[in-house]
Amino acid sequence: MNNIEFEILLNSYLKSNNIIDNSLNGIQIGGNNKINKIITGVSITIKLIKKSILLKCNTIIVHHGLLWKNNILSNFNKLIISKLLKNNINLYVWHIPLDIHPKIGNNIILSKKLNLQINILPNQNNPFIICKNNKNNKLINKIKKIFKIFIFYKTKKKINRICLCCGKGDNFIETTIIKYNIDTYITGEISELNFNIIIKYNINLIILGHEKSEIYGIEKLSKVIKKKFNIKTYNYITKKKLLNFIIMD
Numbered sequence: 614m615n616n617i618e619f620e621i622l623l624n625s626y627l628k629s630n631n632i633i634d635n636s637l638n639g640i641q642i643g644g645n646n647k648i649n650k651i652i653t654g655v656s657i658t659i660k661l662i663k664k665s666i667l668l669k670c671n672t673i674i675v676h677h678g679l680l681w682k683n684n685i686l687s688n689f690n691k692l693i694i695s696k697l698l699k700n701n702i703n704l705y706v707w708h709i710p711l712d713i714h715p716k717i718g719n720n721i722i723l724s725k726k727l728n729l730q731i732n733i734l735p736n737q738n739n740p741f742i743i744c745k746n747n748k749n750n751k752l753i754n755k756i757k758k759i760f761k762i763f764i765f766y767k768t769k770k771k772i773n774r775i776c777l778c779c780g781k782g783d784n785f786i787e788t789t790i791i792k793y794n795i796d797t798y799i800t801g802e803i804s805e806l807n808f809n810i811i812i813k814y815n816i817n818l819i820i821l822g823h824e825k826s827e828i829y830g831i832e833k834l835s836k837v838i839k840k841k842f843n844i845k846t847y848n849y850i851t852k853k854k855l856l857n858f859i860i861m862d
């Protein structure tokens with residue numbers, strides 16, 4: 614398949630043309646006119662490029678790419694870009710479209726894996742899910758099983774009304790506490806300063822790790838491409854050493 618044709622098809626499937634995003638979604642590096650095999654991953658890294666060369670894939674699709682609004686290209690980017698072009702590899706990126714998609718988005722898949730009851734779906738302005746924890750749902754056990762390592766800032770409040778925001782959840786903590794009266798915030802990462810909001814409202818906080826909270830969207834996209842377009846795909850997950858989970862009181 615032609616690489617521009619592929620971009621149009623994927624933009625349409627992910628409805629990304631209507632989504633405002635910091636990331637430049639779609640094709641970022643046009644390294645090859647024809648797509649043979651595809652490798653997907655959460656972020657563009659040298660390791661992922663090496664893997665694509667090894668598997669003879671001329672196309673990489675990631676959630677976190679190179680071109681962001683207000684970002685300048687650095688020497689590190691130069692290394693990545695030159696490696697991609699030298700090896701005739703395409704780079705495609707879909708960021709927010711892969712967070713908020715109602716079927717294959719990071720938030721929807723993770724909330725289903727955690728057996729949460731979905732109340733409000735994510736959208737462009739609110740790229741998070743508001744959900745409810747079922748009484749008999751052993752949520753922490755489920756998180757422990759999937760993530761192995763995570764941070765649990767635990768209060769005396771029962772985990773009931775949850776905001777799940779995969780990736781960087783900084784921008785929505787206070788608004789979701791006030792608007793949806795949540796008692797638990799689950800996210801990939803938050804900055805130190807925003808931790809004060811958690812303390813101020815005394816809610817539970819569960820931090821899963823940015824990359825790990827976003828592995829499902831891209832993995833599902835890989836499967837969709839294989840099925841819909843009959844292109845061979847691989848999905849790459851960074852292997853990191855896992856420790857036990859941490860509870861803070």
Ligand SMILES: [Zn+2]
Binds near residue numbers: 779781823827
């Ligand atoms: Zn992210």
